[in-house]
Amino acid sequence: MNLIFLDTELWDELLPITFTRPVAEIRIGILKNSEKWQQYLNASISYATKEHLHKKYPITIDNDNIIINGALLPSDNLLSFIKNIPLGKQYYFNGIFVVARLNHDDTLAFLNSKTSFSIENIDFEPNLITHFCHIFKKNDSEIINDFKLITQNRISQTLSKTNVLIGDIHSVFIEEGAKVEAATINTSEGPVYIGKEAEIMEGCLIRGPFALCEHATLKMGAKIYGATTIGPYSKVGGEVNNSVILGYSNKAHDGFLGNSVIGEWCNLGADTNNSNLKNNYAIVKMWNYPQQKFISTGLQFAGLIMGDHSKCGINTMFNTGTVVGVACNLFGDGFHRSFVPSFSWGGAQGYTHYQFDKAIETAKLVFERRNKEFNAIEKEILQWIYKKTEQFRNY
Numbered sequence: 001m002n003l004i005f006l007d008t009e010l011w012d013e014l015l016p017i018t019f020t021r022p023v024a025e026i027r028i029g030i031l032k033n034s035e036k037w038q039q040y041l042n043a044s045i046s047y048a049t050k051e052h053l054h055k056k057y058p059i060t061i062d063n064d065n066i067i068i069n070g071a072l073l074p075s076d077n078l079l080s081f082i083k084n085i086p087l088g089k090q091y092y093f094n095g096i097f098v099v100a101r102l103n104h105d106d107t108l109a110f111l112n113s114k115t116s117f118s119i120e121n122i123d124f125e126p127n128l129i130t131h132f133c134h135i136f137k138k139n140d141s142e143i144i145n146d147f148k149l150i151t152q153n154r155i156s157q158t159l160s161k162t163n164v165l166i167g168d169i170h171s172v173f174i175e176e177g178a179k180v181e182a183a184t185i186n187t188s189e190g191p192v193y194i195g196k197e198a199e200i201m202e203g204c205l206i207r208g209p210f211a212l213c214e215h216a217t218l219k220m221g222a223k224i225y226g227a228t229t230i231g232p233y234s235k236v237g238g239e240v241n242n243s244v245i246l247g248y249s250n251k252a253h254d255g256f257l258g259n260s261v262i263g264e265w266c267n268l269g270a271d272t273n274n275s276n277l278k279n280n281y282a283i284v285k286m287w288n289y290p291q292q293k294f295i296s297t298g299l300q301f302a303g304l305i306m307g308d309h310s311k312c313g314i315n316t317m318f319n320t321g322t323v324v325g326v327a328c329n330l331f332g333d334g335f336h337r338s339f340v341p342s343f344s345w346g347g348a349q350g351y352t353h354y355q356f357d358k359a360i361e362t363a364k365l366v367f368e369r370r371n372k373e374f375n376a377i378e379k380e381i382l383q384w385i386y387k388k389t390e391q392f393r394n395y
Helices: 033-041 076-083 104-111 139-151 356-369 376-388
Strands: 002-006 044-048 065-069 089-093 096-102 118-121 164-166 172-174 184-186 192-194 205-207 210-212 223-225 228-230 239-241 244-247 256-258 261-264 285-288 293-296 304-306 322-324 344-347 350-353
Touching: 002 033, 033 044, 033 076, 033 139, 065 104, 076 096, 096 104, 139 172, 139 192, 139 210, 139 228, 228 239, 285 322, 356 376
Parallel strands: 002 044, 002 065, 089 118, 164 184, 172 192, 184 205, 192 210, 205 223, 210 228, 223 239, 228 244, 239 256, 244 261, 261 304, 304 322
Antiparallel strands: 065 096, 089 096, 285 293, 344 350
């Protein structure tokens, strides 16, 4: 099966998280969405995404292709439906594209918005990520689903006797090479997954659902409330509640992070805090890129959304419902604005442009620390974002 993830108008709704990736590459639960589908369907995958992402996320078109909305989360009824789709059909739900099965020529026509083949509606509501707050809001059920998918018919490494376990031992899974010592783990509300070569240091307090992905570190005395995911090669300390850190990012010190999504290659300085509840308990409004204004999230709890490559200094404060773009460098006292455009430099006392060359220098150094190469493709993606978001940098 050749699976192609299609970025629809929902890609825009999920900015700034999607500036640097297709929707299917968002981590929610334990796995990226693309990894979930790949495992469930045993398929090869590629992407029909935005032009500036083509080189990093190319497309492969075969004679028999399943094209799926990249914002769709797997479910039993949808998986069963997809496995039985006839060739030459495409399906929608309430005007939103869901899935199609097409041959090579029809796939090319479909991607060029030339569709002359059968269009039908599905009779059940699919599980979609339609807002960036869904990444943390739906993280609970996705950790549970991914835990079942990953651990089925497998045996966990033994949990050391130095740890305190509250709940079912079968709800803890420790991959090879992981270290867990002198922690308190509570699985009463959901499972705890500890990835390959990850480490949970002494004194950590963890309530599931929780996922610590491969080579990630939970630092001494950290307090983690579910449903939280710490992506690969990330380091986290302090207090975290219902948040998703996509990967390769650090919040290594004390400070609170709640109901938030942090992209890759980010760093939160010591004692960085975000608010996730307004003083008047009102519903939170957040910046929306397609409408270019603040709109209601429908949520009482909503914290910080931060795009890739952004950094903040010590004692940084983010107000309820703050959206920070890609490659920002933030510091200083006082609360930052509730919308900080990509490539911003400064703080509550004022912002200016973060010079592109300086941002690239930092990105290269951060990649090197993880033994990764910051190549020309990565630079081209950031250059596109820099030009695309210039309209917002009117300080």
